[in-house]
Amino acid sequence: MPVSQQFRSSMQWLHTWLGIALGSVxxxxxxxxxxxxxxxxxxRWMMPESRVTPAxxxxxxxxxxxxxxxxxxGEDTFITISRPTSRSPFVSVRSFxxxxxxxxxxxxxxxxxxxxTKSYGASGFFYPFHYSLHISWxxxxxxxxxxxxxxxxxxxxxxxxxxxxxxxxxxxxxPQKHLRRSLLDLHNLTAVVALPFHVLFPLTGILIFVFVYxxxxxxxxxxxxxxxxxEEMIGYVLxxxxxxPGELPPSVDALVKRAETIWTERSGxxxxxxxxxxxxxxxxxxxxxxxxxxxxxxxxxxxxxxTFDAQTGELLTDFTPRSAQTANAWIKGAHFLxxxxxxxxxxxxxxxxAGSVMIATGQLYWxxxxxxxGLEPRRVRVVRGLTIGTTxxxxxxxxxxxxxxxLLTNDVRALGFEREMLEVLPFFAVWIVAVLHAALRGRAAxxxxxxxxxxxAIAAAVLNWATTGDDIVxxxxxxxxxVVGVDSALLVTSGIALWSVRRLPSVSGSPVPAxxxxxxxxxxxKLR
Amino acid sequence: MPSTxxxxxxxxxxxxxxxxxxxxxxxxxxxxxxxxxxxxxxxRSEAAVIGLLTGMVVYVVVxxxxxxxxxxxxxxxxxxxxxxICHVTAGALVGRSG
Numbered sequence: 001m002p003v004s005q006q007f008r009s010s011m012q013w014l015h016t017w018l019g020i021a022l023g024s025v026x027x028x029x030x031x032x033x034x035x036x037x038x039x040x041x042x043x044r045w046m047m048p049e050s051r052v053t054p055a056x057x058x059x060x061x062x063x064x065x066x067x068x069x070x071x072x073x074g075e076d077t078f079i080t081i082s083r084p085t086s087r088s089p090f091v092s093v094r095s096f097x098x099x100x101x102x103x104x105x106x107x108x109x110x111x112x113x114x115x116x117t118k119s120y121g122a123s124g125f126f127y128p129f130h131y132s133l134h135i136s137w138x139x140x141x142x143x144x145x146x147x148x149x150x151x152x153x154x155x156x157x158x159x160x161x162x163x164x165x166x167x168x169x170x171x172x173x174x175p176q177k178h179l180r181r182s183l184l185d186l187h188n189l190t191a192v193v194a195l196p197f198h199v200l201f202p203l204t205g206i207l208i209f210v211f212v213y214x215x216x217x218x219x220x221x222x223x224x225x226x227x228x229x230x231e232e233m234i235g236y237v238l239x240x241x242x243x244x245p246g247e248l249p250p251s252v253d254a255l256v257k258r259a260e261t262i263w264t265e266r267s268g269x270x271x272x273x274x275x276x277x278x279x280x281x282x283x284x285x286x287x288x289x290x291x292x293x294x295x296x297x298x299x300x301x302x303x304x305x306x307t308f309d310a311q312t313g314e315l316l317t318d319f320t321p322r323s324a325q326t327a328n329a330w331i332k333g334a335h336f337l338x339x340x341x342x343x344x345x346x347x348x349x350x351x352x353x354a355g356s357v358m359i360a361t362g363q364l365y366w367x368x369x370x371x372x373x374g375l376e377p378r379r380v381r382v383v384r385g386l387t388i389g390t391t392x393x394x395x396x397x398x399x400x401x402x403x404x405x406x407l408l409t410n411d412v413r414a415l416g417f418e419r420e421m422l423e424v425l426p427f428f429a430v431w432i433v434a435v436l437h438a439a440l441r442g443r444a445a446x447x448x449x450x451x452x453x454x455x456x457a458i459a460a461a462v463l464n465w466a467t468t469g470d471d472i473v474x475x476x477x478x479x480x481x482x483v484v485g486v487d488s489a490l491l492v493t494s495g496i497a498l499w500s501v502r503r504l505p506s507v508s509g510s511p512v513p514a515x516x517x518x519x520x521x522x523x524x525x526k527l528r
Numbered sequence: 529m530p531s532t533x534x535x536x537x538x539x540x541x542x543x544x545x546x547x548x549x550x551x552x553x554x555x556x557x558x559x560x561x562x563x564x565x566x567x568x569x570x571x572r573s574e575a576a577v578i579g580l581l582t583g584m585v586v587y588v589v590v591x592x593x594x595x596x597x598x599x600x601x602x603x604x605x606x607x608x609x610x611x612x613i614c615h616v617t618a619g620a621l622v623g624r625s626g
Contacts, residue, residue: 010596013539147547153584154591203584210580218558218579220618221572232573324577331581 011158016366018151018158023363024390025133025148027356031394032130033201034352035122037337037345040087041482042122046405048468049116051480054089055108057272061253063091063111067104068248073282074098075241081252081276084108085294086340087482098282118419119405125424126398131209139212146213149202156198159191180372183365190358197351198358204335207328235305235319239285246284249310252276259290259306262318269297271304278310286310294338300326301333360391385439392449393434395493399456400430402490406463450500457494461487538600546594549607554587556614563621 035042044050064081071077077098084090095102105114128134135141191198206213222229230236249255256273263271275291292304305319321329333339337348367383375383404426412419438445464487465471475483561579566572590607597603 006598007596011592014543014592014595017539017543150547150587150591153588157588157592158595206584207580214555214558214580214583216559217555218562218576218583220559220562220622221566221575223622232571233576322571322574324574324581328577328581 008162011161015155015158015162018155019359019362020366022148022151023359024386025144026152027359027363027390028133028394029130029145029148030201030352030356030359031398032126034349034356035126035398036130037349037352038482038485039122039127041485042126043088044480044482045464045486046119046121046402047116048470049114050089051468051470051475051478051483052089053479054084054086056084056086058084058108059253060091060256060276061251063106063108064093064252065248066111067093067102067106068278068281071095071102071281072098072100073248075243075280075283077278077281079278079281081278083272083274083276085274090114095281117405117410119423120420124420125401125427131205142209142212146206146209149205152198152202153206156191156195156202160195163188163192180365180368183361183368187358187361187365190354190361194351194354194358197348198355200334201351201355204331208332208335231317231319233325234302235307235317237287237289237307237317238279239287241280242284244284245282246280246286246311248278248281248286249288249308249313252288255288255308255313256290258308258315259292259304262306263292263304266320267303271295281310284311287316294333294336296340299333299337299339300330301336301338302329360387363387363391381439381442384442384445385435388438388445388449389431389435392446392453393431393438395453396434396449396456397427397431399453399460399490399493401427402460403456403463406460406467447501450497454494454497454501457490457497461490461494541604542595542600545604545607546591549611550587550590550594552611553590553607553614554583556611556618557586558583559618560614560621563618563624567621567624 060081060083068079071079074097077095077100079093079095079102082092089108091106091108093102093104093106105116106112107114131142131145132139133141133144135144210218216224219229219233222232227238230238256276259273260271271292273290274293277289277291278286279289280286286309288308288310290306290308292302294301295303302321305317307316307319308314309316337345364387367380367387370383371380401423404423408419408422410419412422414422417425434449438449441448461472464483470478470480470483472484472487475481475487558579561582562572562576565575565578570578594603594607
């Protein structure tokens with residue numbers, strides 16, 4: 001495309017500035033997002049009690065009603081019941097507000113209460129890390145992620161303008177050339193191959209949090225009427241409290257069945273409700289909302305939402321998205337990716353990995369170019385510490401989290417922390433140490449952290465076998481594909497790390513290259 | 529490519545303008561779409577979703593524009609002005625769409 005030189009140079013600095021400013025944050029978001037593609041599988045690896053074959057579409061009443069009936073309910077009690085899926089095998093009952101809280105994990109067949117390993121798992125740690133960086137103060141983390149996602153869109157667009165020969169680059173990866181050239185090749189290759197994902201991930205991510213990022217703008221037509229907004233946009237009906245105590249619905253299953261019949265007749269496809277929400281559970285104006293949030297055969301989510309009066313069973317609203325809403329539901333669904341397709345899930349996983357590699361190589365390329373042009377050693381230290389520490393260091397920290405999960409006994413408490421936190425502490429400790437190590441050791445840190453990754457990944461897989469008896473073969477025989485998948489991923493990670501160690505030269509001495517030498521005479525060609 | 533102090537300053541300003549001015553403009557654009565489209569018969573919830581889906585494209589285009597325009601002064605005036613016009617118009621229309 002004919003682009004003026006001036007325009008290209010403006011895209012050049014925009015690409016560099018945003019990339020350097022947010023590269024590390026973007027890598028963390030991409031890495032955590034990549035793990036989150038399989039968060040339910042990693043959960044099962046981290047909570048061995050959940051390594052059972054799911055029993056689907058069992059009646060809910062005998063499992064949940066006894067607990068709901070004994071719950072001390074008020075007009076602000078909200079209950080959420082989630083049904084088991086092929087990826088998460090238990091019935092979960094949670095209540096919020098009101099005089100008493102419920103937090104139950106139940107066996108879908110026996111109704112038995114399951115005590116799972118006290119861990120945040122992947123859903124409670126990697127997942128929120130991905131969208132909030134675990135910075136909850138003023139919602140700052142979510143805003144940083146939003147800024148990073150916006151930058152990613154701008155980086156992708158400016159990157160395309162910078163690129164003249166997309167197809168030529170597609171086929172050029174020259175690992176034997178000097179490092180800077182192969183870094184740029186790898187950056188371009190991963191950028192072009194996974195281009196749709198580099199647009200899809202940040203765009204859909206922003207749209208999921210659009211209520212946070214653009215409050216009171218696209219909903220202006222509602223003029224502040226939140227109840228109407230909720231009802232028309234997502235079909236959520238919340239009635240005012242009547243002020244009189246009310247009963248629970250006699251049967252949840254009956255309402256689920258009615259909702260599923262309506263959906264199936266409308267779409268001609270079997271539909272299974274996945275979430276059941278009871279609002280104002282202790283009040284006479286209680287409602288039961290039966291949701292079809294994650295369809296099995298569609299990317300689009302939020303396919304239906306039917307609300308019943310809890311007392312009379314009367315159908316109050318039957319929400320189905322209109323056309324623009326369907327487009328939005330598809331876009332969000334393409335980020336949550338709960339469709340029952342392993343092929344798509346692996347594709348997204350690879351897309352996330354490609355993004356991570358693209359971000360890391362982009363940062364490295366910039367760093368090598370700066371070193372080549374001459375940068376004071378102290379600044380090289382800082383940049384290198386951050387770059388290495390936020391890439392290999394983050395991978396190491398993730399492995400430390402998994403290892404801690406397997407090493408800690410279930411009733412452990414220490415330093416005033418619950419077990420969940422004792423898994424998280426090693427994560428951050430290892431991460432900080434990795435950044436410091438990279439700053440101190442310079443380029444030798446690549447090799448040393450790769451060795452650490454290689455060993456830690458093996459250790460995690462071995463510990464899983466040692467603590468649960470599930471080696472890969474046994475897991476495969478038992479069709480525990482989630483466990484087989486995580487273990488294999490660990491072994492592959494270890495293998496890739498080993499390959500990198502063999503490719504990276506062992507450097508000894510001078511942690512910061514050319515630190516003491518006049519810069520022009522530094523041996524640039526060998527600089528790695 | 530040696531960058532001078534004034535170049536760095538100009539680029540920093542472009543970035544601030546792109547991110548903050550672009551944000552204000554996107555907010556204004558979304559507000560305007562969400563109240564203006566219902567006047568032409570589009571359902572409110574649909575207008576809102578159309579606004580937010582196209583709003584992101586607007587934001588990215590404004591950022592690219594701010595970063596690359598040859599006339600820095602012109603974009604510095606235009607981006608806030610367009611944002612203000614959108615907000616004011618949306619505010620004036622807001623009651624009528626109900």
